[in-house]
Amino acid sequence: MGPLNGVKVIEFAGIGPGPFCAMLLSDMGAEVVRIDRKGGRGANKFDITSRGRRSLALDLKKPEGVEVALKLIAKSDALLEGFRPGVMEKLGLGPAEALQRNAKLVYGRMTGWGQTGPLSSAAGHDINYIALTGALHAIGRRGATPVPPLNLVGDFGGGALYLAFGMACGLFEAKSSGKGQIIDCAMTDGAASLMSMFYGFKAMGMWTDTKGENMLDGGAHFYDTYETSDNKWVSIGSIEPQFYALLLEKAGLTDPEFQSQMDRSKWPSLKEKIARVIKTKSRSQWDSLMEGTDVCYAPVLSLSEAPNHPHNKARGTFIEIDGVIQPAPAPRFSRTKLEVQGPAPTCGEHNEQVLDDWGFNAGEIAALKTAGAI
Numbered sequence: 001m002g003p004l005n006g007v008k009v010i011e012f013a014g015i016g017p018g019p020f021c022a023m024l025l026s027d028m029g030a031e032v033v034r035i036d037r038k039g040g041r042g043a044n045k046f047d048i049t050s051r052g053r054r055s056l057a058l059d060l061k062k063p064e065g066v067e068v069a070l071k072l073i074a075k076s077d078a079l080l081e082g083f084r085p086g087v088m089e090k091l092g093l094g095p096a097e098a099l100q101r102n103a104k105l106v107y108g109r110m111t112g113w114g115q116t117g118p119l120s121s122a123a124g125h126d127i128n129y130i131a132l133t134g135a136l137h138a139i140g141r142r143g144a145t146p147v148p149p150l151n152l153v154g155d156f157g158g159g160a161l162y163l164a165f166g167m168a169c170g171l172f173e174a175k176s177s178g179k180g181q182i183i184d185c186a187m188t189d190g191a192a193s194l195m196s197m198f199y200g201f202k203a204m205g206m207w208t209d210t211k212g213e214n215m216l217d218g219g220a221h222f223y224d225t226y227e228t229s230d231n232k233w234v235s236i237g238s239i240e241p242q243f244y245a246l247l248l249e250k251a252g253l254t255d256p257e258f259q260s261q262m263d264r265s266k267w268p269s270l271k272e273k274i275a276r277v278i279k280t281k282s283r284s285q286w287d288s289l290m291e292g293t294d295v296c297y298a299p300v301l302s303l304s305e306a307p308n309h310p311h312n313k314a315r316g317t318f319i320e321i322d323g324v325i326q327p328a329p330a331p332r333f334s335r336t337k338l339e340v341q342g343p344a345p346t347c348g349e350h351n352e353q354v355l356d357d358w359g360f361n362a363g364e365i366a367a368l369k370t371a372g373a374i
Contacts, residue, residue: 002029017159018082026052027329042347050344057348064373106170114186126154142212158190233300
């Protein structure tokens, strides 16, 4: 199932963007084997980003464990790891050793700062990586502190998605060249890339470094969230003139000042006026007036509410696996069906199954057990 059916991927267990990248590849049909640390915690059914692969627990401090990993790498199409620079090399599993065993291997490396540069060996998290790229500074209300956008921009957007894209590109290129390569995926690079449009806006004089006074950061009255009478929220994104005119009509906004849509000096006062109007009705009342129209409107749903929205239910945007509600694989393909390959595995759950499937015989598996490598 899926467009990556038949692709074999080795994932070295990590946190955050690494597992999410592996989940994306698995959701697309790749066979992903995660190498967990022997004796480690592993995953459980609530670790959604660990779904869809099998777990092999190895002791990589033992030469037998390293040799098992190298044998698996020799039969793989791709590998992904998320350690600090130099860790895989110290284990004897760096790109040099891996590509020596498998010249067509796509070797994906996920870090925050990248494999090179003065910060490459420093610790960090999503908030730090997006801070360095201008993304964090740009998000927040006027006069308020910058707002961390969960860890969507660095870990998952700038990291996992870029690594998955890079690995797919590497796999495609390897088919014609017969050669693998190393992918240096830095969350700082990815987050900066995500900011491309805004750097363009800034160069054109359409964006300032002052939060909350730009069109897409909550500065505009026609692109923001507003509280309703029942203390819920709605989102409005009526940028285009025809959509803006419909907003005024649906909300009953007849004040002539609203005709100056792009006059930035009037945005603060117009925002106050819209806020007062939106506050007069409940969220469900605004839904009935605006949802499904060209106003560019949607209710602001909580994580509990989103899976039950009629649109999400109709599209099957959320699924349930082992009692856990979670997002379905995305995007969708017209011919190759996507299917989650199973819940998150416990540490070492598939030791013998993986080794047997990947060509180890019963005697070799028994010897690895005796050596304490698995």
